[in-house]
Amino acid sequence: MSSNVHGVKKVKTNEELAQARKQKEAVKIKEYNDLVSRCKEEVEAKHFEFSTLRLTSDILQLNPDYYTIWNYRREILLQGIFPTMDEEAKQQVLQQELEFFMQLIRINPKSYSMWNHRRWCLSVMSKPDWQQEFKLVGKMLDLDARNFHGWSYRRNVVANIREQQLDTKEIDTKEFEYTSTKIKQSFSNYSAWHYRSKVLPSILKDMTDEERTAVGKKELDLIKNALYTEPDDQSAWLYYWWLVGRVPSHVQIVGAYSVSKTQFLFVVFDDEVQLAGDIAVQDEQNNKVNGSCYFQPPTMPSPLHSWMMKHWQFSFSNWIQVA
Amino acid sequence: MATEPPKTDKLEVDLHVKYIQSLNTKKDDLEYWLTEHLRLQGIYWGITALDLMKHVDALPREEVIKYVCDCQHESGGFGGHIGHDPHIQNTLPAIQVLATLNALDAIDADKVVKYVASLQNEDGSFQGDQWGEVDTRFCYIALSICSLLKRLDDINVKKCVEWIVKCRNYDGGFGNQPGGESHSAQIFTCVNALAIAGALHHVDRDLLGWWLCERQLKNGGLNGRPEKLEDVCYSWWVLSSLATIDRMDWINPEKLTEFILSAQDLEDGGISDRPGDMVDVFHTHFGIAGLALLKYDGLRSIDPVYCMPQHVIDSLGLPRLHQHNDKMESGV
Numbered sequence: 250m251s252s253n254v255h256g257v258k259k260v261k262t263n264e265e266l267a268q269a270r271k272q273k274e275a276v277k278i279k280e281y282n283d284l285v286s287r288c289k290e291e292v293e294a295k296h297f298e299f300s301t302l303r304l305t306s307d308i309l310q311l312n313p314d315y316y317t318i319w320n321y322r323r324e325i326l327l328q329g330i331f332p333t334m335d336e337e338a339k340q341q342v343l344q345q346e347l348e349f350f351m352q353l354i355r356i357n358p359k360s361y362s363m364w365n366h367r368r369w370c371l372s373v374m375s376k377p378d379w380q381q382e383f384k385l386v387g388k389m390l391d392l393d394a395r396n397f398h399g400w401s402y403r404r405n406v407v408a409n410i411r412e413q414q415l416d417t418k419e420i421d422t423k424e425f426e427y428t429s430t431k432i433k434q435s436f437s438n439y440s441a442w443h444y445r446s447k448v449l450p451s452i453l454k455d456m457t458d459e460e461r462t463a464v465g466k467k468e469l470d471l472i473k474n475a476l477y478t479e480p481d482d483q484s485a486w487l488y489y490w491w492l493v494g495r496v497p498s499h500v501q502i503v504g505a506y507s508v509s510k511t512q513f514l515f516v517v518f519d520d521e522v523q524l525a526g527d528i529a530v531q532d533e534q535n536n537k538v539n540g541s542c543y544f545q546p547p548t549m550p551s552p553l554h555s556w557m558m559k560h561w562q563f564s565f566s567n568w569i570q571v572a
Numbered sequence: 573m574a575t576e577p578p579k580t581d582k583l584e585v586d587l588h589v590k591y592i593q594s595l596n597t598k599k600d601d602l603e604y605w606l607t608e609h610l611r612l613q614g615i616y617w618g619i620t621a622l623d624l625m626k627h628v629d630a631l632p633r634e635e636v637i638k639y640v641c642d643c644q645h646e647s648g649g650f651g652g653h654i655g656h657d658p659h660i661q662n663t664l665p666a667i668q669v670l671a672t673l674n675a676l677d678a679i680d681a682d683k684v685v686k687y688v689a690s691l692q693n694e695d696g697s698f699q700g701d702q703w704g705e706v707d708t709r710f711c712y713i714a715l716s717i718c719s720l721l722k723r724l725d726d727i728n729v730k731k732c733v734e735w736i737v738k739c740r741n742y743d744g745g746f747g748n749q750p751g752g753e754s755h756s757a758q759i760f761t762c763v764n765a766l767a768i769a770g771a772l773h774h775v776d777r778d779l780l781g782w783w784l785c786e787r788q789l790k791n792g793g794l795n796g797r798p799e800k801l802e803d804v805c806y807s808w809w810v811l812s813s814l815a816t817i818d819r820m821d822w823i824n825p826e827k828l829t830e831f832i833l834s835a836q837d838l839e840d841g842g843i844s845d846r847p848g849d850m851v852d853v854f855h856t857h858f859g860i861a862g863l864a865l866l867k868y869d870g871l872r873s874i875d876p877v878y879c880m881p882q883h884v885i886d887s888l889g890l891p892r893l894h895q896h897n898d899k900m901e902s903g904v
Contacts, residue, residue, distance in 0.1 A: 255803070257850040259837065274602045281605055289655070312606045317657040320703065365705045395797070397748075397755060404751045439798040443753040446742045483786050483798050491742035522773075 284308050285318075292321050297329020306349065313353045316362045323369060336375050346370045358389070364398045368405065379413070382406045394431060395440050403444075421451045429471070436475040439484045446491060468492055505530070514540070583863060584836055585870070588856060589627045591841030592618045595853055609652040612643050616665030617857035619672055623881045624864045624872050628672070637675045640666050644679060648687030649701070659701045660691055664713045667720050672884050676721070685723045688714050696731030707748045708739050712761035715768040716878060719890065724768075733771045736762050744779030756787060756796040756809040763813045764877045767893040772817070781819035784810050792827030793846070803845045804835050804855045807862030808879070815865055815876035815896040825866050832859045865896070873897045 262270075288304040305322045308315060326346075331339050350367050354360070371377045383406050389399040407424060411417045425448045431441035449468075453461050472492070475485035503517040514530065530538050595618065598604045607614070615636060622628050643650045643666060649658025650666040663684065670676050691698050691714065698710035711732050718724045738750040739762060745754025746762035759780070766772050787794045787810045793802025794810045807828060814820040834847045835855070842851030843859035864874040873882040877893045885892070892898065 255845050255849075256801075259844070259848060259850045271600050275600060277602050278600070278605055281602070315609050316659065317609065317651070317655075320657050320701075323703065361705070365703065368705075369703060395800070397753065401748060401752055404749075437799045440753050443741065443743075447751050483783075487743045487783070 281308075281311055284311075288318065288321065292324070295328075297325040299330065301325055302330070309349075309353060313356050313360050314362055319362045319366050322366070327373075340374060340376060343370050343374050354389075358393060358396055359398055361398075364402060367402070371409075377409070379406055379410050383410065390431075394435065394438050397440075400440050400444065417451070418455075421448060424448045425452050432471065432475070436479045437482045437484055442484045442488045446488060465492075512540075580833060580836065580838060581830075583625075583833060583860070583868060583870070584838060584841065585625050585627070587836075587838070587841030588843070588860070589622065589625060589630050589841075591837075591851065591856065592622055592853060593630050594841075609656055611653040612640065612650060612662050612669075613652065613665045614853050615640065616669050617853045619669050620880060621853075621857040621860045623672055623884070624860050624874060626870075626872060633673055633675075636669065637673060637678050640669050641678055644683075647690075648680070648683030648685075657701065658687070660688065660698065660710050660713050660717075661700055663687065664717050667717050668878075668880055671720055671888060672880060674887075681721045681723065685718060685721060685726045688717050689727050692727055692732070696728060696733070696735035698732070708736060708746060708752075708758050708765070709748070709761050711736055712765040712768075715765045719768045720878070720888065722888075722890075729769050733766065733769045733774070736765055737774050740774070743783045744776045744781075745783050753797070754783065756784070756794070756806050756813070759784070759813050760809040763816050767816050767877045770893075775817055777817045777819060781814065781817060781822055784814050785819070785822035788823045788828065792824065792829075792831035794823070794828065801846070802831065804832055804843055804862070805845065805858040807832050808858040808865075811862055811865050812876035812879065816894045818895055820865070820896070829863065829866055829868065832862055835859060 284304060284307055288301065288308060291301040291304060302322060302325050305318050305325070308318050309322075312318075326342065330342060334342070347367065347370055350363055350370075354363055357363070371379075371382065382402075386399055386403045386406055389396060390403065393399065407420060410420050414420060425445070428441045428445040428448060431438050432445070435441075449464075453464060456464070469492075472485050472489045475482070476489070479485070500522055501519045503519055505514055505516045507514050516530075530540065532538055595614065615631075619628065619631060619636065622630050639654070640650075642654045643652075643656070643662065645651065645658040647658055648663075649660065650662045651658050652662045656662075666679075667676070667684065670678060688698075691701070691710070693699060693706065697706045698714045699706050700710050714727060715724070715729070715732065718727055735750075736746070739746045739748070739752060739758075741747060741754045743754050745756075745759045747753050747755060748758050752758070763772070763775055763780070766774055786798070787796070787806060789795060789802045791802060793804070794806040795802050796806045796809065811820065811823070811828070814822060832843065835844050835849075836842070836859075837844065837851045840851070841856075842853070843856040844851045845855050860871065861874055861879060864871040865876060867873070873896075874880070875882045875885040875892070875894070876896050878885055878890075882892075882897050
């Protein structure tokens with residue numbers, strides 16, 4: 250959804266003001282609609298040239314969420330402009346696309362269309378500069394430390410940098426330290442805690458037990474600091490819960506009953522259970538008996554206390570144990 | 573000085589019906605033209621809200637059906653408006669509107685399913701269109717379309733589930749891609765995609781329920797992520813996820829109802845993101861859908877998985893993948 254419907258205050262108006270605004274808008278509407286129809290005509294006529302590209306720029310400056318126009322832009326580049334160019338010139342045009350993004354992203358930093366276009370540009374560049382992207386996304390997250398698109402793009406940039414490196418330790422450490430910086434700026438930065446949970450496992454991967462313990466103690470210190478500063482904030486609590494590990498609760502079987510002279514069994518649990526797929530049971534001689542759940546996706550109901558199974562071999566007399 | 577907006581403790585159905593009817597007459601607003609790419613989705617938001625308020629006839633049925641059909645491309649996908657490029661995000665609302673109007677036979681379902689299947693990637697995820705954006709939103713959309721058309725066998729549901737599970741986080745929530753931060757709207761798409769796939773066992777109900785119910789703020793409204801502002805649309809994303817995992821009683825329904833009602837425009841109708849802001853059909857729909865989940869008096873019940881009136885899902889012969897409305901009458 251376009252973000253222009255969020256946080257816009259309703260302004261009191263009267264008939265006179267509304268009339269004046271409408272007159273002003275009528276001019277803009279005409280200009281805008283003329284631009285759109287000219288652009289569509291050019292694209293339909295397959296005039297994939299710089300002049301058509303400029304028309305898309307003019308429209309996108311007024312309406313950066315118009316996804317079809319972004320599609321036109323890529324078609325124009327791919328079909329009309331790139332084929333006439335060498336790699337260097339192509340790189341230059343794509344660099345201009347990245348600059349165009351910088352102009353527009355100020356209008357709506359949460360525009361899916363724009364972030365997609367940037368990703369696409371990098372994907373067709375012969376020499377993408379990921380370090381430049383790394384700096385850019387750092388700046389974006391300085392402006393808004395919670396921007397969902399910013400964090401998403403950061404993961405994309407880091408993944409590309411990781412791909413180019415044999416030893417990923419440096420980039421992983423850098424990212425881990427980045428989350429420390431962001432968390433220390435604000436203990437409520439949930440995005441940074443989240444990202445930390447994704448980076449921490451790769452940091453620990455090649456460590457000795459002593460090194461791991463040291464990291465663990467440092468994590469607990471950080472969490473303690475956060476909890477003292479922001480005791481009502483959920484961020485550090487959830488991270489803490491995850492770090493120390495949660496105690497899994499085990500579900501018990503109350504009993505299993507076979508229906509006389511049929512292939513059906515009822516298995517009863519002490520809690521609601523959703524079955525992951527086919528199920529196997531053991532008969533009295535400890536032989537594995539394969540079967541399937543009577544309900545199949547998508548008709549499988551929500552978790553239930555008891556389940557009916559259909560088994561291929563019919564050999565039960567009374568109690569059985571679920572494997 | 574800002575003046576306090578007038579208050580009401582009831583849903584102003586007549587005003588909202590009029591507001592939705594007025595949307596197609598605002599051609600002298602620049603905004604009307606700038607939001608053209610959202611028109612088909614807007615019709616879904618409008619029709620669904622109207623049906624929940626028992627006024628589906630307030631929009632001209634035949635005209636709507638024709639418009640929806642005109643948005644379809646040869647590929648089978650739908651554009652956001654006539655002449656706009658096809659995208660999976662516009663294909664679901666097309667199917668939803670036609671289903672609600674009992675007019676699914678107006679389109680060629682084969683073509684639609686083929687289009688959706690063509691967007692599935694090797695790893696099970698879905699892209700939004702030929703340009704390759706990948707997001708858990710599109711998994712939900714693909715599963716929802718195929719389920720509504722009873723063609724789930726035409727896509728690889730198992731692989732899709734495997735990919736969605738990769739997007740699960742330590743807080744029990746889900747992000748837009750593997751590694752992405754939990755966000756209520758993405759949680760809606762993942763939880764309900766898993767519900768359609770019969771794979772809700774991948775959800776840790778208590779952990780996720782905790783995270784979701786913490787989204788309620790002191791003023792009763794819900795936010796989408798920790799430390800963010802409340803917003804009426806999360807009345808849907810959060811609440812429907814809680815309904816699907818059977819944890820809706822973990823939030824305070826009276827305070828949420830009060831918050832949604834306080835975001836109504838009592839002069840011109842419609843509901844906004846927060847009290848005093850400009851209304852739009854997106855928030856109007858999700859506010860009313862939230863109230864329907866809360867069993868607000870006079871509204872029809874809604875299916876939390878499909879975000880469509882329960883009677884529509886029931887009459888399509890689809891199973892209820894949740895227990896939310898089971899104690900209710902059919903809602904018609």
